[in-house]
Amino acid sequence: MAYWLFKTEPDTFSIDTLRTQSTSCWEGVRNYQARNMMRDEVKEGDLVLIYHSSCKKVGVAGIAKVIKQAYPDHFAFDPESDYYDPKSTPENPRWVMVDIEFVRKTERLIPLSVLKAMPELENMPLVKRGNRLSIMPVSDSEWQAILDKEKLPSQR
Template sequence: MNYWLFKSEPDAYSLSDLKNDNNSTGRWDGIRNYQARNLLRDEVKVGDLVLFYHSSCKNIGVAGTAKVVSAPYPDPLQFNPESKYYDPKSSPDKPRWVCLDIQYQQECIKFVPLPLIKATKELDEMILVKRGRLSIQPVSPNEWNIIMKLGKLVC
């Protein structure tokens, strides 16, 4: 099992949205960065756990956790000309973008804001702290455990 951090703007798709989706399961789609796509396609596996991170908002940080419940599959938004994620260079025969399904696990008892993550010495090497921009990024088991403790979550 691997651990990941998935970023989402809460006005587009929040942890609460995921919790309220069908069986608390939603499609993680709209990824249009090749490095993030490659991680989804090649590295993220069913059963992996996810830190659900709210970005580009007033309260930036880890809101809770989710679990990967499907293998990657072609993102249907890439084929829809009405979607902001439409890609005219993609086709059903040769899709460029993938998505997968995640399921809500738990909300942080204590929201874990980015400034706290940056101030936690044991997280200095976390990709979020060092490079930050990637919407999907691996998290080490130690980093996962520290975030879980900061959020007062069950490991």
């Protein structure tokens, strides 16, 4: 099993949306490096930190589990979709998606400011300047360090 961080804008799709739906496809990835990771490395059973970005309260909001490995992102074939790509076809799909299942919300949103202050995460792409990937790997030790921050210092 591996660990991942998937970024989402909560106005579009949040951890609460996933909780309500229980399961969802993770579509719309349009970066080749992120696509390659999703296609080649993300596997059924992997756990995912759901990270809210481009909002007032940026940070880790919950956990999901991958329940279906990469398959063609059919939204790329739909001219009405925001994710339409005329160069992607069912015979030669350019983009993929995975299915995820809600596991739980974190006890609190773990803010980016807290993550950036953690020496254990200094090599994590999320805390480095200029990183825009919507999907990134998380090491075992990074995963544990992040989840150790669920409680406020006064609650530990």
